Each structure stands twice: as C-alpha cells, then as structure tokens.
Amino acid sequence: MTAEGEALVGGMMNAGAVFRRGALVERPAPRNARALHAHLLALKEHGFDAAPSPVGLTADGREQLTFVPGDVPLPPFPGWAMTGSALASVGSLLRRLHDAGAAVAVDTRAEWPRDLADPEGGTTLCHNDVCPDNVVFRDGRAAALIDFDFAAPGRPLWDIAMTARYWVPMLDPGSAAAALYPAGLEAPARLRILADGYGLPAGDRAELPGVVEQATEVCRAFVARRVADGDPLYLQALAERGGWERWDRVQAWLVDHRETFTAALLN
Numbered sequence: 001m002t003a004e005g006e007a008l009v010g011g012m013m014n015a016g017a018v019f020r021r022g023a024l025v026e027r028p029a030p031r032n033a034r035a036l037h038a039h040l041l042a043l044k045e046h047g048f049d050a051a052p053s054p055v056g057l058t059a060d061g062r063e064q065l066t067f068v069p070g071d072v073p074l075p076p077f078p079g080w081a082m083t084g085s086a087l088a089s090v091g092s093l094l095r096r097l098h099d100a101g102a103a104v105a106v107d108t109r110a111e112w113p114r115d116l117a118d119p120e121g122g123t124t125l126c127h128n129d130v131c132p133d134n135v136v137f138r139d140g141r142a143a144a145l146i147d148f149d150f151a152a153p154g155r156p157l158w159d160i161a162m163t164a165r166y167w168v169p170m171l172d173p174g175s176a177a178a179a180l181y182p183a184g185l186e187a188p189a190r191l192r193i194l195a196d197g198y199g200l201p202a203g204d205r206a207e208l209p210g211v212v213e214q215a216t217e218v219c220r221a222f223v224a225r226r227v228a229d230g231d232p233l234y235l236q237a238l239a240e241r242g243g244w245e246r247w248d249r250v251q252a253w254l255v256d257h258r259e260t261f262t263a264a265l266l267n
C-alpha cells in the first residue's frame with residue numbers, strides 16, 4: 001500500500017499504474033475517456049452492470065472507476081478459469097455486452113482506438129481485449145469485463161473472435177504452453193463452448209474461424225508496430241514467447257485447422 005493506494009497487477013499496457021483506493025480504481029485515462037465513460041454509463045442504463053462504473057477523471061489524466069470485487073485469472077492461468085463452464089460464462093457475458101450495446105449508439109465523433117478495432121467497422125462497441133486478466137469472476141462465472149482501453153465500434157463477431165483467441169485459446173499447443181495456459185485444452189471443443197455460451201447463430205459460426213485468422217493478423221500487426229517503436233514491454237514479451245516464428249506457427253495452425261473448427265462449431 002502506498003500513498004496512491006494498492007497497486008493492482010494483471011495487465012501489461014498500464015503495468016504499475018493501476019491503483020485501488022478502497023472502492024475506487026485509478027488508472028491512466030484513455031484518450032477517448034469521455035466518450036467511453038458516457039458509453040459505459042448508457043450501457044448501465046440499459047441493464048449492463050457487468051463493468052466498472054466510471055466515476056470521474058482527474059486533472060492529471062487519470063480515470064476513476066469502481067473496483068469490481070472477485071477473482072481475475074492471471075498467468076499461469078488456474079484450472080478453475082479454464083473449465084468449460086467458465087468459458088461458456090465468458091461467452092454469455094460478451095453477449096450481454098453486445099445486446100445492451102444494440103440500444104446505445106456509439107459516438108462516431110469520438111476517436112476510438114484503431115489498434116485492435118475491427119478493420120471492417122461496425123456499429124457495436126466491441127471490447128476487443130477480453131483476455132483472462134480483463135475478466136472478473138465470482139462463484140466460477142464471468143461477472144464483469146474490465147479495461148475497455150481498446151474498445152471500439154465493430155462487428156460483434158469480431159469481439160467473439162478476439163475473445164476466442166485468448167480464452168480458447170486459439171493457439172497451437174506449444175504456443176499455449178508458452179503463454180502459460182494449462183495443458184490439454186481442446187481448441188475445437190472449446191471454440192464451440194464459447195459460441196454456445198454466446199448463443200452465436202449458425203451463419204456467424206461458419207464465418208468465425210476466418211474472422212479469428214483476421215483478428216490474429218491484426219494482433220500481430222499491433223505487436224509489430226509496438227516493437228518497431230522500441231516498446232521494451234513488447235520487445236521482451238515477443239522474445240520470451242518465441243518471436244515471429246511463434247506468430248508464423250499460430251497462423252499456420254489456424255489455417256490447417258480451419259475445417260476442424262468449422263465442423264466443431266456447426267455439427
């Protein structure tokens with residue numbers, strides 16, 4: 001505990017800069033914080049209470065949000081966070097976000113971050129970064145999404161693909177082990193569980209494996225930009241997890257298994 005509060009660990013982008021002070025969390029405000037806070041408050045009015053409530057912005061560029069009690073799975077990811085029922089609950093939570101979003105227009109004048117945004121655009125606010133360390137669990141179920149720094153308008157299917165990348169995960173077994181997931185996670189069956197938890201319609205299911213490939217390309221390009229900028233966190237993470245070879249391997253694995261994923265989703 002410091003004068004700033006208790007440091008919260010979990011993320012990478014704002015590592016060392018997220019603090020809890022009692023019922024509040026303070027973290028660096030994203031550039032579009034005003035539009036994002038307005039959107040989160042509107043979602044809340046439409047019944048989506050599974051996110052921190054924005055409380056305010058400080059003069060020194062930080063945002064204040066409510067602290068959401070519960071457990072956040074951090075690497076090495078614990079078994080309880082990787083069960084089928086935990087995965088299904090992530091799908092249904094994402095569906096709730098998108099359903100509430102259908103009634104709230106995205107502010108098109110705001111500068112939503114492009115980093116992980118759906119290149120095809122869309123009208124639903126996608127979280128875009130539903131990784132385990134951005135989900136709060138209670139009683140074994142996903143109870144809230146946190147860290148909307150990359151949220152941007154897009155297709156709901158894009159957000160599902162992004163979520164699948166982290167939660168299935170959509171990685172070859174060697175890459176999943178390097179990213180500290182437990183061994184033995186069956187990707188095709190888990191992709192199906194996520195889609196079922198979301199309630200994904202058949203037409204979208206057929207498209208999902210291709211959108212996961214597209215999302216993986218966008219994530220790779222994001223890392224490449226950070227590395228080109230000399231960002232030490234991304235340089236280190238890339239080196240530790242097997243460099244560009246790992247990305248090549250993941251992308252080849254996705255293409256090789258496209259039919260397997262489609263069959264698991266539709267049959």
Ligand SMILES: Nc1ncnc2c1ncn2[C@@H]1O[C@H](COP(=O)(O)OP(=O)(O)O)[C@@H](O)[C@H]1O
Nearest residue numbers: 008010011012013014015052067068072133147
């Ligand atoms: N509102 C919140 N309620 C509960 N825990 C939070 C909240 N905000 C952040 N945390 C915790 O702090 C960690 C880092 O915060 P996050 O906002 O995700 O930072 P980063 O941008 O670095 O990923 C999270 O993984 C979570 O464990």
Ligand SMILES: [Mg+2]
Nearest residue numbers: 011133134147
């Ligand atoms: Mg985070």
